[in-house]
Amino acid sequence: MKADAQLEKIFEAFKQRTITRVFYVACGGSSALMYPSKYFLDRESSQITSEIFSSNEFIHRNPQSLNENSLVILCSHKGKTPETTEAAKFAKSKGALVVSLMYVEHAPLADESDFIVNYSWISAGNMEPMPEIMNYAILYKLAFGLLYVKEENKKYEKLVTSLNSLSTVFEKVMAQNEDVINAYAEQYKDEKIMYTMASGANYGMAYSFAICILMEMQWMHSHAIHAGEFFHGPFEILDKDVPFILLMGLDETRPLEERALTFLKQYGNKLVVVDAQNFDLTGIDDEVKGYLAPLVNNVVLRMFALALSKARNHPLETRRYMFKVPY
Amino acid sequence: MKADAQLEKIFEAFKQRTITRVFYVACGGSSALMYPSKYFLDRESSQITSEIFSSNEFIHRNPQSLNENSLVILCSHKGKTPETTEAAKFAKSKGALVVSLMYVEHAPLADESDFIVNYSWISAGNMEPMPEIMNYAILYKLAFGLLYVKEENKKYEKLVTSLNSLSTVFEKVMAQNEDVINAYAEQYKDEKIMYTMASGANYGMAYSFAICILMEMQWMHSHAIHAGEFFHGPFEILDKDVPFILLMGLDETRPLEERALTFLKQYGNKLVVVDAQNFDLTGIDDEVKGYLAPLVNNVVLRMFALALSKARNHPLETRRYMFKVPY
Structure with a gap:
């Protein structure tokens, strides 16, 4: 290639x-x-x-x-x-x-x-x-x-x-998550804000979903919260009406995401969890699993983006400023 | 000392x-x-x-x-x-x-x-x-x-x-900004979300105000947007109803904040600008002004925090989770 x-x-x-x-x-x-x-x-x-x-x-x-x-x-x-x-x-x-x-x-x-x-x-x-x-x-x-x-x-x-095993992994992950993702999209389509959260290797995915998918492509308010920082300020915003998307990876910072999960479950109610541990990762070597987990979680996030855009009748391509006005 | x-x-x-x-x-x-x-x-x-x-x-x-x-x-x-x-x-x-x-x-x-x-x-x-x-x-x-x-x-x-001149600078900045800050607090007290934005030396202040003041102490939604990243996703969220707090410093990244200001003025309407260039910084050496500007802007932010908490009748000390429940 x-x-x-x-x-x-x-x-x-x-x-x-x-x-x-x-x-x-x-x-x-x-x-x-x-x-x-x-x-x-x-x-x-x-x-x-x-x-x-x-x-x-x-x-x-x-x-x-x-x-x-x-x-x-x-x-x-x-x-x-x-x-x-x-x-x-x-x-x-x-x-x-x-x-x-x-x-x-x-x-x-x-x-x-x-x-x-x-x-x-x-x-x-x-x-x-x-x-x-x-x-x-x-x-x-x-x-x-x-x-x-x-x-x-x-x-x-x-x-x-x-990496050569990824396409097979993606296919399985997509098949496994299609129904639940569509249900999530229906459930959250009228929200004005959705926070994302992750740590370690996964934080970039949380950031990307917040700023590129939710803010840019869906005009929904968002913010990518670091799962460790969550407990030092941001968690005070949480109540039963505030939706969070929590990414859980397989890297060494997973305990931070697990701690956040426990808290979100106890004090929140609107929770989308994307957890690489639930997916069949056959073909991905154990020594690199933690590094590659963000890729697998991202497949689910992209499915969610697409389902959300359909449920909200707001195509992912819609822009009001980007490439349209001078800036 | x-x-x-x-x-x-x-x-x-x-x-x-x-x-x-x-x-x-x-x-x-x-x-x-x-x-x-x-x-x-x-x-x-x-x-x-x-x-x-x-x-x-x-x-x-x-x-x-x-x-x-x-x-x-x-x-x-x-x-x-x-x-x-x-x-x-x-x-x-x-x-x-x-x-x-x-x-x-x-x-x-x-x-x-x-x-x-x-x-x-x-x-x-x-x-x-x-x-x-x-x-x-x-x-x-x-x-x-x-x-x-x-x-x-x-x-x-x-x-x-x-640093030895700071307390004098702070006093002048406080006197200069008291009225405008109180007016801002009245104007924005019913908002559900306020974004903050900055770059360079100032970004930490924007982050702190978003997560510690707005989210933690006021239970308002927020997100600190980097002024350079703004144009690569987040700006699509902007309309006349979305409030932004823009910090403008004196460091080398100021052009990023100026670019954001132009855009916010054109497409937004709810804008709080805290600009170190407007303050009397007598006593602060030119060679360290860019580094110290965040401190001066922070004085204004703290005034805003206090005024906002009074206008919203939500004391800055109020918590529902921090130091109150296990986490």
């Missing part, structure tokens, strides 16, 4: 230079999908640290630790998000190695990058095209590949075989 | 060891007040990187870059937040230098720390005790002091003289 050939070249580049710091730079949903990769690097490497910045914050903050020993990974679906293109240019001016993911083959972002990875031609079983999921696969490969090249971290091989 | 004597000892400890990484670890409001310090370190140091983690996430994520070359700075008002005490213990077990801020003199957190700094006896002009503001002053001194000791960064001296 083309993406794999592109990745091979990038891994060669990893070998050629010192990399002590990774900056994940993107906007909105593209930024959110980088969270599990940072979680992986945090847990697995003592030598390579990482950061996630929204593109414009990255440029204006101008972190002094960005230099020729940095790897900057960017992502923009159509490769023409102006802030992200500008961020790539900025990163190159600092001497960093610049790798960009995009759905299309040619775009302004590509022109400002040392390497690009396209994910446009990969399909996931019998689902409709799910470019976000394919973004993730590439991002995982970049992070795991970096530590494979630099630190002989063997999880890369387990990641690759596990 | 006692805090300064404590800080002197800590600076001595900084001299004695290699420090390549700072972890800011706390929960809720105590975590939020660490954001400007990270902003400072990001902008000023190429050698010392930093992270902010909620206490429980820090422990369970178990970042491999935490080691004997790490400085871990924790904060808990009463020094008995269980997750934060546990995080201090965890950090010490990894060999890190552990420094904890607290309002009280003796607490479980103190027992797990190498050094503590108390901020209980400092007062800010004629305001009521504002421990949060005093937290900030100590946190700034720690970050600026670290780079002063390690990298001869001269902004420490400018910081110290500027």
Whole structure:
């Protein structure tokens, strides 16, 4: 596959230079999908640290630790998000190695990058095209590949075989959850606000669902609450009428999500739980399950997004500002 | 002052060891007040990187870059937040230098720390005790002091003289904003949701106001939106009926906040703008203005919190879960 050939070249580049710091730079949903990769690097490497910045914050903050020993990974679906293109240019001016993911083959972002990875031609079983999921696969490969090249971290091989099992896993998860998701959509279609919550590798999914699906695509109020922070302020908002979507993963922070679940069950009433532990993950290696669980939960979230949009008669494509007015 | 004597000892400890990484670890409001310090370190140091983690996430994520070359700075008002005490213990077990801020003199957190700094006896002009503001002053001194000791960064001296001018600045800001803040409180007292927004050094203040004031103390829905992320999803929620509190600082990311302001003015109608540029900051050195602006904006936010609680007849001290039920 083309993406794999592109990745091979990038891994060669990893070998050629010192990399002590990774900056994940993107906007909105593209930024959110980088969270599990940072979680992986945090847990697995003592030598390579990482950061996630929204593109414009990255440029204006101008972190002094960005230099020729940095790897900057960017992502923009159509490769023409102006802030992200500008961020790539900025990163190159600092001497960093610049790798960009995009759905299309040619775009302004590509022109400002040392390497690009396209994910446009990969399909996931019998689902409709799910470019976000394919973004993730590439991002995982970049992070795991970096530590494979630099630190002989063997999880890369387990990641690759596990990714190959994903489409089968997704099909089973979809079949298993269709009815319950449709029922949830009917139940919550008239809500004005829905909070999301998660921790660890899953937090990015909670963030993405809040800002991209609920706020952007459904014009519903939302906020992604960190499951640990919940008990230090946000939980006071909870009552029987306030809906929460809780993501439960398989990574080491699961106890935080479990604690939140107990509280939500006791004091709330409107609760959507998406728990990777309930799904058949055959084919995903135990050593990478925690890292990949967000991908599986995300399939359920996407089903929920679609069902919600139908129940609310508000298509996911409807926008009032994005790409329509100057901003 | 006692805090300064404590800080002197800590600076001595900084001299004695290699420090390549700072972890800011706390929960809720105590975590939020660490954001400007990270902003400072990001902008000023190429050698010392930093992270902010909620206490429980820090422990369970178990970042491999935490080691004997790490400085871990924790904060808990009463020094008995269980997750934060546990995080201090965890950090010490990894060999890190552990420094904890607290309002009280003796607490479980103190027992797990190498050094503590108390901020209980400092007062800010004629305001009521504002421990949060005093937290900030100590946190700034720690970050600026670290780079002063390690990298001869001269902004420490400018910081110290500027901090000494703060109480006068606060008094003027309070007098200037009293009427407008009371009017805002009257205007927004019946809202069910208020978003906050900021970028750079100010984002922590937006986060804190959203989760600690609005959600925790007023049981109003909220979400702190990053001003750069706003245009990549969240802005679709905006209409004439959705209230936003926009913080505008004086740091390098101000263009992000200005862009958000333009959009909010065009498509929104319910807008509270707290802009440090409108305040008399005499006595604050130009070179540290961007870093200290969040403190000044926070004074206005605290006035707003108090006015809102009175207008809504919902005292800031009212809780239904915190310290009242097991969790």
